[in-house]
Amino acid sequence: MTDLYTLSIAEAAARLRHRDFSAEELTRALLARAASTEPALHSFLTLCEAEALAAARIADTRLRSGTDVTPITGIPIAVKDVIATAGVRTTAGSRILGGFVPSYDATVAAHLKAAGAVIVGKLNCDEFAMGSSNENSAYGPARNPWSLDRVPGGSSGGSATAVAGAQALGSLGTDTGGSIRLPAAFCGVVGLKPTYGRVSRYGVIAYASSLDQVGPLARDVTDTALLLGTIAGYDPRDSTSVERVVPDYAAALHAGARGLRVGLPREYFVAGMQPEVERAVRAAVRQLEALGAEVREISLPHTEYAIACYYVIATAEASSNLARYDGIRYGTRVGEGDGLLAMYCQTRAAGFGAEVKRRIMLGTYALSAGYYDAYYLKAQKVRTLIRRDFARAFADLDVIVTPVAPTTAFRLGEKTADPLQMYLSDIFTISVNLAGLPALSLPCGFDDADLPIGLQIVGPPFGEEALLRAARAYEESTEWHLRRPPERAAGGVSVTKPGDTT
């Protein structure tokens, strides 16, 4: 029998329904796989074996009786550790929440559970989802299954490594500036950041509230559509979620690329890009054309201002959101004997890592008296211009296609000394968040070092179906998504530590 952990969600679901194996057997296979690969990958901050097995048994009851069976009933899924899970430790990759156990489920976790999915664990991420490499996790980074001395991308690093390393059949991440799409690209899996408001943020630990969005990562486009269909929808507990019918995303998969109007923004093909990335993305565009898509060059003139704009708006929102970590009702408390103000300051100094402090400082500065107009208001106005660029382009386009990142996965430690260089990793993903659009990353090739390359497909607001349609048409005609990381790396048999290789 095939190793069960290698199955896609759609394959596993079909075989669960045929009773080829039970949800408990499938879950045990994934838990065993996770245990053997964790020393190498470090995808998980918490594995919940007991809860997972209990959920699997309930799923088996549903599968046996044939009632309430959804496309993900009995499927082992893992979720990023910024997503609250009742009774299971949720740290956001931070020391300050090291012992935090939520008393309720985030709406997305509740949706997974209601559909009968088996949550196997909580995934590693940059602290409070702030980072592009997973190296800002207070618990050490996850490693890229394709090459263990490479970063998995961030901030949802564990969400990508768990799927690429076959430790879970799918996962949830969050994306504020590229945090689903970049790790998906670096680890050779599919990742989708939905339209802002499509998926509830209730119970998701906030980083930048006007940008954050939860989305799925999976091995292929079909699985991604199944997960999106499970978590999307209006939630009265999130005042920014949108009351809009959730379409049948799986039905959108088979429309093909014929007649699809595709835009190729010239600002996303820039000097200094890794040549293999540009080659792979251009080849993917030709492939879409061969499948019947109409491709034309477009311009998104304000692209070059997106990073500057983002690092004002996101940090301003973060500085406000993270004010709640004060050592009073939950989380770490330090310096109690020195008075209230000292306790706040020491608690936060001890609880937050360097990047989180940096962003809180930057955001506090941008919002402070005398600087608000120059930074925050200015950035909000530039955000309008970035949105308009996209609105204009989408007037007669279905999707926009770009690279996900200018390079493939870089080495652990390569960019940690220079925050700005790290920020620039998100140069092709960040505008999408500022404009609130949906975007998907999928594998479109490999570089000379056998590292995956990602193709980004961007849609208009609530254009998820167009993304899935384009992505599935491309995927169906290529084999990139079938390649798997070397077992030696993912299997933990021969672990290469950072620094061991040159």
Next chain:
Amino acid sequence: MWTAHWPASPALATLAAVKISPEQIRHVATLARLALTEEEEHAMTETLDAILTYIDKLDEIDTTEVEPTAHVLDLGTRWREDVVTNHPDTEALLANAPAREDDLVRVPRIIE
């Protein structure tokens, strides 16, 4: 390795104009309720200076006639009934408190 082609990130060491002083850093740290060590203060001054210099590129654009975007959705204010709800599990809530006494969260004295 890829480096930005758009006005490159200024190398930290070569910055001449100073955007933010150590005094401002200390002030902002107080506003943000962050105790910084001297070393952190120094590093923070240098990095924030570089980042703020990069952010200055926003000034290249004339935005006088542009409305700000606070939010991408045109949702308006959402209203709901002002109904008190209680979490059923007091113990689960209190278990996260860094210090407690009986069913209360214990906090430092704030009034002398």
